[in-house]
Amino acid sequence: SRGLGDVYKRQIVVPQCPRRLQWVAISCHAAAHTMSPEPSKPSQSAVDGLQQFLREEPHADRTRIHLVGLSMGGFGAWEAAMRWPKCFASVIALCGGADDHKLMQSHPEELPAILAFHGTEDKVIMPMRSRKAVQAMRKVGVNRNRAKLTLAHGVKHGIWSVAFGDSTASKWLFSGRRGSAGKRMSIESFRQRPRQVRRLRAQSVPISVEQGMV
Numbered sequence: 201s202r203g204l205g206d207v208y209k210r211q212i213v214v215p216q217c218p219r220r221l222q223w224v225a226i227s228c229h230a231a232a233h234t235m236s237p238e239p240s241k242p243s244q245s246a247v248d249g250l251q252q253f254l255r256e257e258p259h260a261d262r263t264r265i266h267l268v269g270l271s272m273g274g275f276g277a278w279e280a281a282m283r284w285p286k287c288f289a290s291v292i293a294l295c296g297g298a299d300d301h302k303l304m305q306s307h308p309e310e311l312p313a314i315l316a317f318h319g320t321e322d323k324v325i326m327p328m329r330s331r332k333a334v335q336a337m338r339k340v341g342v343n344r345n346r347a348k349l350t351l352a353h354g355v356k357h358g359i360w361s362v363a364f365g366d367s368t369a370s371k372w373l374f375s376g377r378r379g380s381a382g383k384r385m386s387i388e389s390f391r392q393r394p395r396q397v398r399r400l401r402a403q404s405v406p407i408s409v410e411q412g413m414v
Contacts, residue, residue: 215242269293279298285307290313300333
């Protein structure tokens with residue numbers, strides 16, 4: 201089958217976290233966490249590897265680097281967006297969470313656009329983790345096109361089938377671009393297409409795109 205790299209003509213880098221380690225050394229079950237002063241070794245190694253890849257790949261567009269993380273990787277995606285905000289143009293964080301207090305200390309124009317997904321019945325990671333992180337972005341001044349939360353009602357931890365059920369989220373992700381100064385240049389508005397909403401409802405998975413949360 202064709203992957204995202206084939207459809208969008210992108211090069212995809214997939215770092216793997218070593219066994220018994222985490223992208224963010226926290227309990228994913230906690231209601232909140234505090235970001236450590238230094239990144240974890242796996243996260244730092246992944247970013248170092250990305251920088252090496254960019255140095256060796258002259259055709260890579262450094263204004264269009266995108267990040268996707270799921271579960272433990274969702275926490276890693278939020279943290280990477282905060283630690284290295286000028287690196288990424290856009291981020292999709294699935295069933296993750298952030299240090300909300302630290303997030304509200306970020307500069308709104310430097311943060312990449314983030315689209316979060318979470319199932320309302322997720323028993324592994326509390327849905328409020330994604331909600332509170334997106335709310336923190338809104339409170340610091342990030343506009344709603346760049347700080348989005350999609351809740352899938354009745355869905356547990358397997359949010360990925362909802363997020364990538366069609367190409368809507370991928371198109372949003374790849375529409376992001378950064379300027380030479382590291383600031384956001386553009387991002388398309390994310391809207392669930394009626395066809396997708398109808399299909400998901402037929403499977404008892406209605407979609408709610410959060411608006412005006414703060």
